[in-house]
Amino acid sequence: MQPLGRRRMSFGDVLRTATVGARTRPMRVVLSALGVSIGIAAMVGVLGLSESSKSDLLAALDRLGTNLVTVQAGQGIGLGSGELPNEAAGMVARIGPVERTAAVSQVDASVYRTDFVPPAQTGGITVQAVGIDLLDVLAGDISDGAWFNTATAQYPTTVLGSVAAERLGVGEVTGIQQVWLGDQWFTVIGVLETFELAPDLDRAALIGAPAAETYLDNDGAPSRILVRVQPAFVDDVIDVMAATVNPENPEEVEVDRPSDALEAREAADDALTALFLGLGAVALIVGGVGIANVMVISVLERRAEIGLRRALGATRRQVATQFLVESLLLAAAGGLTGVLLGAGVTYGYAWWRRWEPLIPASAIAGGVAVALAIGVIAGVYPAMRAARLSPTEALRSA
Amino acid sequence: MTQVLAVDNVTKSYPMTPPVHALRGVTLNIDEGELVAVVGPSGSGKSTLLHVMGTLDRPTTGDVAVAGYRVSELSDAELSTLRAQRIGFVFQQFHLLNGYTALDNVADGMLYTGSPVDRRRAMARTALERVGLSHRVHHVATELSGGERQRVAIARALIGSPALVLADEPTGNLDSQTSAGIVELIEELHAGGSTIVVITHDVAIAEHFPRIVRLRDGAVESDSRAA
Numbered sequence: 068m069q070p071l072g073r074r075r076m077s078f079g080d081v082l083r084t085a086t087v088g089a090r091t092r093p094m095r096v097v098l099s100a101l102g103v104s105i106g107i108a109a110m111v112g113v114l115g116l117s118e119s120s121k122s123d124l125l126a127a128l129d130r131l132g133t134n135l136v137t138v139q140a141g142q143g144i145g146l147g148s149g150e151l152p153n154e155a156a157g158m159v160a161r162i163g164p165v166e167r168t169a170a171v172s173q174v175d176a177s178v179y180r181t182d183f184v185p186p187a188q189t190g191g192i193t194v195q196a197v198g199i200d201l202l203d204v205l206a207g208d209i210s211d212g213a214w215f216n217t218a219t220a221q222y223p224t225t226v227l228g229s230v231a232a233e234r235l236g237v238g239e240v241t242g243i244q245q246v247w248l249g250d251q252w253f254t255v256i257g258v259l260e261t262f263e264l265a266p267d268l269d270r271a272a273l274i275g276a277p278a279a280e281t282y283l284d285n286d287g288a289p290s291r292i293l294v295r296v297q298p299a300f301v302d303d304v305i306d307v308m309a310a311t312v313n314p315e316n317p318e319e320v321e322v323d324r325p326s327d328a329l330e331a332r333e334a335a336d337d338a339l340t341a342l343f344l345g346l347g348a349v350a351l352i353v354g355g356v357g358i359a360n361v362m363v364i365s366v367l368e369r370r371a372e373i374g375l376r377r378a379l380g381a382t383r384r385q386v387a388t389q390f391l392v393e394s395l396l397l398a399a400a401g402g403l404t405g406v407l408l409g410a411g412v413t414y415g416y417a418w419w420r421r422w423e424p425l426i427p428a429s430a431i432a433g434g435v436a437v438a439l440a441i442g443v444i445a446g447v448y449p450a451m452r453a454a455r456l457s458p459t460e461a462l463r464s465a
Numbered sequence: 466m467t468q469v470l471a472v473d474n475v476t477k478s479y480p481m482t483p484p485v486h487a488l489r490g491v492t493l494n495i496d497e498g499e500l501v502a503v504v505g506p507s508g509s510g511k512s513t514l515l516h517v518m519g520t521l522d523r524p525t526t527g528d529v530a531v532a533g534y535r536v537s538e539l540s541d542a543e544l545s546t547l548r549a550q551r552i553g554f555v556f557q558q559f560h561l562l563n564g565y566t567a568l569d570n571v572a573d574g575m576l577y578t579g580s581p582v583d584r585r586r587a588m589a590r591t592a593l594e595r596v597g598l599s600h601r602v603h604h605v606a607t608e609l610s611g612g613e614r615q616r617v618a619i620a621r622a623l624i625g626s627p628a629l630v631l632a633d634e635p636t637g638n639l640d641s642q643t644s645a646g647i648v649e650l651i652e653e654l655h656a657g658g659s660t661i662v663v664i665t666h667d668v669a670i671a672e673h674f675p676r677i678v679r680l681r682d683g684a685v686e687s688d689s690r691a692a
Contacts, residue, residue: 071534071539071543071546071547071550074546074549074577074578074579075579076576076577076579077581077582079582080576080582083582084576087562087564090564090565091562091563091564371558371560372560372562374560375556375560376576376577377521377545377548378519378521378548378554378556379548379549379554379573379574379576379577379621380545380546380547380548380549380550380576380577380578381545381549381576381577382541382542382545382546382577383541383542383545384542385545385577457522458516458521458522459516459521459522462516462521462556462560463512
């Protein structure tokens, strides 16, 4: 008599038996996989969006540089007049690692669309006198028209920040358009792109420093100095900046590095990312519990099938494998759908924000791995329950 | 004649209060090619005997041998192999997978034998022809009548030419005309050489078969062969 040898099922047969539930109750499969797919989609989407936003920010930092330092006079009680000493810009330029400087002087004037606008309706737009180096130092761009040159900086001309232009109703620079600035007409010669490193200048009408002196009696005392420093010495320069600008009262000087603000924004984004990842994890756990629940119900409902399979010669291990693989397939289907969904959301949002879409491979691999792990965890108990079922009891329950 | 099934002084008790003795010293030998009806009223131990003969349950005392393999000497996994290779089952409730075609349901009869799917399907086609359902091969189970479903179940039990086919009330869910057709089919399969044990409470059906074992209160009351 031959010994009864072991009979292994082929991979195809394992898959075939594991999809019996899906074939007989497709809607239940879709709904139970949905929980996992939402969780995975949330995680992949959050990681994708965070990476895309980070890469966009890094590109911006690359473009704008992290070596810009701004110096301004402190304002408020005990913090001085809001102006820096007249010689400040010259003194800053003499610090060794400083590459370029540009001074901005607050002008005591307002700007209006026409001379009929009541004086109180300033629209929150300030007037700033600037040197012609400013655009270069800020790595800014003109969206329409032209920036100051040595000639236009002496005449009543203005370049508007992006928000200021919108508020003054300047859509297109025609060269003949004028605004009512400090009780006289100034010709708009250009409109700026948004300044990422000095967003307050977006709400300003800029005029040349010589013109400010000539037409508006501005004394030229800088309210702010923008400084480009050799990147390796930024911290050293920041250390000596206040004392250089105002040796008498260094405490009245505020020194900032605007790129720090962008990096801080990134840190805030990271905190939000962690929060959303947490929410995604909760959705995943709920999805996993949903799959476990469906599998337990499935084992109860399919007792007759389990009995039949044992009668047809299935071992306990083969029955357990059937239900475990079924749970794994459910979670994998949810996981893959989730990855696609998350990637879709990332691409869609990145396209809308004009970012370079970027989904870390680890998010995709991690998403699928987490889904599979959930499938296994959710499937173990129902599979063991199915395997433990006595064939006679299972057949009797039919 | 080769012995296919040997049930040797088997008892089966369930530990309840009071204990239930479903089988009380049953001895029954079945040879290759026999067609046997096990008949008895409800509660006589028929289904328990079928489960013990089919190795789905182990006896409390005594032993069972199927195709020479003694159940007491086999592990649970080996018993599964024995069922896959040597025993075919037919149930009163058919137990077909609803989303599957007749062909795939029958092919599942050999799913756990290690045979490749193409071969299983080819054999399933032959088995369906044997039970007169070659025209229903690709119909799903829900599209078949009760009689056709039972024929599919019989084909599934026969597909691997097992040493023993056990049928538990195969006509229990069918009308009398369809039942007669199933009994006729069982007789044909027997004539073709299959060893079949039919469990039934219906004496009229049992009387069609050449050997009748009567059970009462878990013991064999009589074992008679047609003259």
